[in-house]
Amino acid sequence: MTNAYNPKHYKRIKTAKSVAFQIFALLVGLIIVFPIIYALCISFMPSDQILSMPPRLIPETITLEHYKKALESTMLGRYMLNSLILAGVSSVIRVITASMAAFAFSFFEFRGKSFLFAFVMGTIMIPGDVVLITNYQTVANLGLVNTYLGMMIVFMVSAMNIFIMRQNFLTFSKDVKEASEVDGCSNFRFFATILLPLNKPVLTTVFISAFISTWNTYLWPMLVTNDDAMRTVQVGVTMLNFPEGTVYGPIMAASILVLLPVAVMFIIFRRQIVGGLMGGAVKG
Template identity: 40%
Template sequence: METVISRAVKDISIEELENLKREALKKAVLRRRVARLALTGVNLLMTLFLLLPLLYAVSIALMPSGELFTTSMNLIPATTTLDNFRQAMVKIPLTRFIVNSFLVAGCITAGQIISCSLAAFSFSFLEFKGKNLLFMLVMATMMIPGEATIISNYLTVSGFRWLDSYKVLIIPYLTSAMGIFLFRQFYKSFPISLYESARIDGCSDLRFIYSILIPLTKSAIGAMAVYTFINAWNMYLWPLLVTGSDKMRTVQIGIGMLDSVDSQSISMMIAGVVMIIIPSISVFILGQKQLIRGMFSGAVKG
């Protein structure tokens, strides 16, 4: 049997073997390309399905009101117009609301990054009595819904005479248990010898944070910034409760005001929604890699 196989192999020329290899390689490349194209097609369909509500909202925003209220389903406007966006800016001071939201969200994001990183540093590298108990108490606050403390918080800031000001919108949200937990888990991936070596070399705690920790935790900072900015941008209940003038209101309240200005102008309200959703989507798109990397980087310790 072996002699027969050996003779058959000898009968095949080197050129034929090369041709067989090339054919097999072509088939493998073809299968790989087909699989890649199929995966790309599935991803495009899923992307279109997920973006369909947003695309339809943009279509309504560009559609005249008379064209929207018809018996036929108009997915694409026959005539596009920017009048809905102009009306949304005229009916309410939407520009002022957008500026307020950017200011509030930016300050909250910066405040949480600073406060949460400092607190996480204390829980990760410093040794003091009751550290674990204090950390458990901080984590326990995550189980308390915000609605359960909103009345007491309102009475507190009212006693401070902070109502209808930037202070009442920013200061209560300058730290969060979730941010402390995120930074602590990230810091736990660093060996304690790194901190001890820096201390032996005469490095202070603040210098260690600024010169060593911050450059090593850019992904965690990016994830925290994206998460915090989007949450602060979308706040509704607290700004509605503590603000009473158009000077201090935020964009989420402004959308509610558009709904009450003219209940028939759905296209104008959708135009306002499109304008205020663009910043949050832009922040998410620009920082999605940092968000994913920061959420998972602290999960592996080494």
């Protein structure tokens, strides 16, 4: 005897699984974001409440003294400007280099194309720390230590961004390019006026992901700068030292200020980031 198919029963099971998955995802999200929430609360908490027992999450009174102290103790404003220049300019250049390389790999046919693309993709497997010393020697020999160009030069090209854009460009109909050639449209004109405007989501994705990763970088800017005025914000936060020892309030306040631009950008453009990454992985 077989059980009769009951649509309502299977619908309830499907709904229960969906609710359980959403609850699980919500719990994981809260666990991930809890340190940020805790840092935000400490940044507004008076010093005598930070290390109180039992620990407090919600401050009894709100103070902005920690933010004032963080801004006065270091050149945090200058550090944020340096990071903005580093992340903004290098991300724009990365979009340009990645889109041009992806255009060549997608629409041109030339000898060694497959080998060259495989070679570019192979660089992804090389850890950045392996070439750290050689990159520093190159930058030092070029006299680019303590310069914006020296900090951003290693972030101007990304094999992963080339791959994402190439995969997206492959979904673009080549008939449009052939039709544009018949009308006398040059390769550069097709690239700049047709291809890029129609692929704004992936361009936005590459720019935002590059901006966030470059904004959060620490090791390379610290290595190629020894002038305090050229430090980036990630390096500057570690320089929050006080005579009375470790003061958690100003450190958390500075961390929140550093996190704020990236968090706002990610919240505003999160759909473009996910959509662009998914779109780039559709076609191989």
